[in-house]
Amino acid sequence: MLFNSLEFFxxxxxxxxxxxxxxxxxxxxxxxxxxIASYVFYGWWDWRFLSLIALSxxxxxxxxxxxxxxxxxxxxxxxxxxxxxxxxxxxxxxxYYNFFIESWIDLSASVGYEFQNTWTLKVILPVxxxxxxxxxxxxxxxIYRKKLKPxxxxxxxxxxxxxxxxxxxxxxxxATNLVPQFLKKRKFTYQNFSTGIKLMIWxxxxxxxxxxxxxxxxxxVYNNIENHDGLSFVVATVLFAFQIYGDFAGxxxxxxxxxxxFGFDLMTxxxxxxxxxxxxxxxxxxxxxxxxxxxxxxxxxxxxxxxxKMRWLYNxxxxxxxSGLWHGANWTFIAWGALNGLYLIAEVLVNRKNRxxxxxxxxxxxxINFAWIFFRANSIDNAxxxxxxxxxxxxxxxxxxxxxxxxxxxxxxxxxxLLFVETKKEYFNAxxxxxxxxxEVVRLTGYAVVVxxxxxxxxxxxxxxxxxxx
Amino acid sequence: xxxxxxxxxxxxxxKFIVILLITDFVLGAIxxxxxxxxxxxxxxxxxxxxxxxxxxxxxxxxSHAHRHYVPKVFEEELNTSSYNAGAEGQQLLYHAALQxxxxxxxxxxxxxxxIDEDFLYTSKEAYDRLSDLxxxxxxxxxxxxxxxxxxxxxxGFKLFFRSYQTNSTIVHAIRYYASPQIxxxxxxxxxxxxxxxxxxxxxxxxxxxxKIDQNFVKVLRDLIATAKNKxxxxxxxxxxxxxxxxxxxxxxxxxxxxxxxxxxxxxxxxFNSKQFVSQYKLFHDTSHLNNDxxxxxxxxxxxxxxxxxxxxx
Numbered sequence: 139m140l141f142n143s144l145e146f147f148x149x150x151x152x153x154x155x156x157x158x159x160x161x162x163x164x165x166x167x168x169x170x171x172x173x174i175a176s177y178v179f180y181g182w183w184d185w186r187f188l189s190l191i192a193l194s195x196x197x198x199x200x201x202x203x204x205x206x207x208x209x210x211x212x213x214x215x216x217x218x219x220x221x222x223x224x225x226x227x228x229x230x231x232x233x234y235y236n237f238f239i240e241s242w243i244d245l246s247a248s249v250g251y252e253f254q255n256t257w258t259l260k261v262i263l264p265v266x267x268x269x270x271x272x273x274x275x276x277x278x279x280x281i282y283r284k285k286l287k288p289x290x291x292x293x294x295x296x297x298x299x300x301x302x303x304x305x306x307x308x309x310x311x312x313a314t315n316l317v318p319q320f321l322k323k324r325k326f327t328y329q330n331f332s333t334g335i336k337l338m339i340w341x342x343x344x345x346x347x348x349x350x351x352x353x354x355x356x357x358x359v360y361n362n363i364e365n366h367d368g369l370s371f372v373v374a375t376v377l378f379a380f381q382i383y384g385d386f387a388g389x390x391x392x393x394x395x396x397x398x399x400f401g402f403d404l405m406t407x408x409x410x411x412x413x414x415x416x417x418x419x420x421x422x423x424x425x426x427x428x429x430x431x432x433x434x435x436x437x438x439x440x441x442x443x444x445x446x447k448m449r450w451l452y453n454x455x456x457x458x459x460x461s462g463l464w465h466g467a468n469w470t471f472i473a474w475g476a477l478n479g480l481y482l483i484a485e486v487l488v489n490r491k492n493r494x495x496x497x498x499x500x501x502x503x504x505x506i507n508f509a510w511i512f513f514r515a516n517s518i519d520n521a522x523x524x525x526x527x528x529x530x531x532x533x534x535x536x537x538x539x540x541x542x543x544x545x546x547x548x549x550x551x552x553x554x555x556l557l558f559v560e561t562k563k564e565y566f567n568a569x570x571x572x573x574x575x576x577x578e579v580v581r582l583t584g585y586a587v588v589v590x591x592x593x594x595x596x597x598x599x600x601x602x603x604x605x606x607x608x
Numbered sequence: 609x610x611x612x613x614x615x616x617x618x619x620x621x622x623k624f625i626v627i628l629l630i631t632d633f634v635l636g637a638i639x640x641x642x643x644x645x646x647x648x649x650x651x652x653x654x655x656x657x658x659x660x661x662x663x664x665x666x667x668x669x670x671s672h673a674h675r676h677y678v679p680k681v682f683e684e685e686l687n688t689s690s691y692n693a694g695a696e697g698q699q700l701l702y703h704a705a706l707q708x709x710x711x712x713x714x715x716x717x718x719x720x721x722x723i724d725e726d727f728l729y730t731s732k733e734a735y736d737r738l739s740d741l742x743x744x745x746x747x748x749x750x751x752x753x754x755x756x757x758x759x760x761x762x763x764g765f766k767l768f769f770r771s772y773q774t775n776s777t778i779v780h781a782i783r784y785y786a787s788p789q790i791x792x793x794x795x796x797x798x799x800x801x802x803x804x805x806x807x808x809x810x811x812x813x814x815x816x817x818x819k820i821d822q823n824f825v826k827v828l829r830d831l832i833a834t835a836k837n838k839x840x841x842x843x844x845x846x847x848x849x850x851x852x853x854x855x856x857x858x859x860x861x862x863x864x865x866x867x868x869x870x871x872x873x874x875x876x877x878x879f880n881s882k883q884f885v886s887q888y889k890l891f892h893d894t895s896h897l898n899n900d901x902x903x904x905x906x907x908x909x910x911x912x913x914x915x916x917x918x919x920x921x
Contacts, residue, residue, distance in 0.1 A: 144760075144762045144765070144766070158614075325613075326613050326614060326617075327613050328613045328616040328617045328620065331613075331617045332617070332620065335621075335624075543779075543783075544776065544779040544780060544783075547779045548776070548779060578623070579627070582620075582623060582624050582627045583627055583631065585624065586624065586627045586628040586630075586631040586632075587631060587635075589628055589631075589632075590628075590631050590632060590635050590636075590771050593632070593769050593771040593772040593775060594635070594639060594771040594772070594774065594775055594778070595775070595776070595778075596775065597776075598766075598772075598775065
């Protein structure tokens with residue numbers, strides 16, 4: 139079920155009413171309702187893969203107890219490995235099996251050994267598998283690290299793993315933050331309700347107006363690269379930067395807003411990333427739930443920056459390489475991750491961290507956009523072709539005809555509104571805030587105008603969220 | 609305490625919905641005003657066809673209709689009025705909806721539906737592009753709901769909002785205010801000649817993967833029934849082709865032929881017409897006639913209409 143569908147709107151209304159008006163007296167009944175609702179939400183897409191979520195839930199619930207009950211460190215570690223191998227095994231099989239087999243065959247062919255490809259399988263990638271496996275892993279790891287006690291409440295734990303607002307595209311919540319919220323009574327507050335609705339409205343604006351508008355032009359250029367010149371690639375890449383931001387930050391805001399309607403607080407996932415003045419700062423603003431996950435469960439265990447300089451740089455690079463691979467089974471994502479790793483290494487070497495000022499913001503934006511070329515290109519060869527064309531054949535800007543030219547203009551308008559709002563928040567937060575205006579009618583009209591813009595400028599019935607594929 | 613919070617949330621929600629409806633009503637009315645004040649462009653042509661034209665010979669169809677039928681030639685040859693309501697990129701669902709809206713107000717003597725051979729094959733675009741009809745929903749709910757309902761069962765709810773009815777139309781409006789798009793009673797000529805190097809001897813179509821959409825079949829039958837009910841002569845016409853086309857295995861086209869035969873609807877087939885095949889000077893590109901080709905084609909068709917007495921004059 140997609141957030142940007144009427145099915146979801148009706149589903150949300152029904153669950154909300156049942157949650158606060160039928161089973162409101164006992165939070166355990168509410169958890170049962172959320173669990174059922176989450177399985178319906180996921181099963182709407184493909185009910186067969188509910189079994190994977192159920193297996194992941196059972197494994198980590200059981201493993202959590204075994205780790206906690208084991209007295210010696212070695213046994214605890216063995217149980218932790220059960221969780222790691224099971225979750226990463228699921229991820230590896232469904233997401234990476236064919237990629238590694240095909241890469242191996244290609245590599246062998248390049249050195250003269252031809253294999254007939256009989257090993258690849260027709261595997262469907264279950265939506266959200268990268269998100270919920272990481273979330274359940276964090277539960278077992280945090281118990282192993284003694285940051286968390288396992289819960290006896292299986293329903294609460296199962297609801298934590300499958301919580302529908304963030305099940306398929308995050309934010310990847312930590313067990314230490316979310317599990318305790320399932321174990322206590324939630325109170326309906328006007329503040330949560332109001333904030334939740336506002337976050338959802340802005341999330342839909344980001345998705346339907348910014349991302350989906352930009353996508354029309356980006357797809358027209360990136361899916362027909364032989365027909366376009368460098369200038370069109372530059373414009374399409376900048377639009378893609380806003381497309382993926384609008385798409386993913388939009389999803390996150392809708393997820394956070396939906397959670398608030400049920401009395402849950404999820405972590406912030408994006409904090410105006412394109413105002414970062416260095417790449418390292420960018421990664422403290424972009425997909426925060428994933429970058430902190432990698433920081434806590436990979437980078438720091440590798441030694442983080444409390445090691446020799448060479449080892450520190452190695453840790454940075456490996457973390458980003460794996461982060462790239464997490465995004466998808468394609469060399470384009472690995473190259474994107476590696477490039478970001480190299481950026482961070484370069485920043486350490488030239489001591490470019492903690493910079494300020496518009497020049498650094500622009501420079502960072504250019505670097506990030508350059509990396510997005512690998513992320514969006516359909517293949518590594520395409521990415522290099524695009525980069526080469528940008529530098530050798532600027533040519534003319536494709537403005538298309540009919541839908542494409544309109545899409546470009548709508549996208550520019552939408553990005554203009556987004557930049558205005560975010561610039562104000564970043565630098566002039568106290569000035570002219572409609573959401574903090576003392577007159578209620580002004581505040582409500584402000585949000586009504588955003589809804590009007592969604593209905594008037596938004597793209598409807600066209601696309602799902604990009605991060606569903608990860 | 610909790611009840612107080614519920615009450616507060618409910619009151620604020622109601623206030624927000626009221627303000628939202630007022631905003632939608634006011635801004636939606638402005639956007640509709642902008643939409644219906646367009647004088648040129650595809651929306652202006654559709655609006656003219658739906659709200660104003662009283663032409664006795666009306667043309668419906670996709671870009672082949674829009675670019676191939678010259679109203680002026682019909683008017684000279686048939687001594688009657690004519691309007692070309694062809695719409696580029698649109699398919700059967702759109703044409704059927706347009707026909708219903710037009711026939712609600714006026715009754716032409718003859719409707720010419722230009723047939724594309726793949727009209728009945730499944731097509732996502734045929735459904736997606738129905739959004740061009742949304743601005744007319746408020747005034748033509750009964751005619752549009754069955755067809756728009758094929759795309760979304762909740763269309764009535766979605767189109768409740770005025771702003772959604774004119775979604776994605778403002779750039780089009782601004783564009784043609786700034787640079788008007790000239791047409792001649794709905795017809796827009798193409799100029800220039802196709803080069804022989806752009807064509808192949810015969811078009812081989814891969815029909816194996818194509819499937820018939822039963823909705824399209826139903827809508828075609830409905831279009832015929834609507835014309836019959838209003839006692840309007842309906843003629844199916846295929847446009848001339850530059851290259852020889854073998855449609856014998858095209859299930860879409862053969863199905864249309866069968867329906868036309870069963871329903872007694874004349875089908876004037878210009879596919880592979882000797883006067884046009886390999887006549888590069890009559891084509892703008894491999895698929896569309898240029899102005900010379902369109903005038904010749906319209907004249908030949910007008911002669912046929914006269915001979916067959918499909919209009920009363």
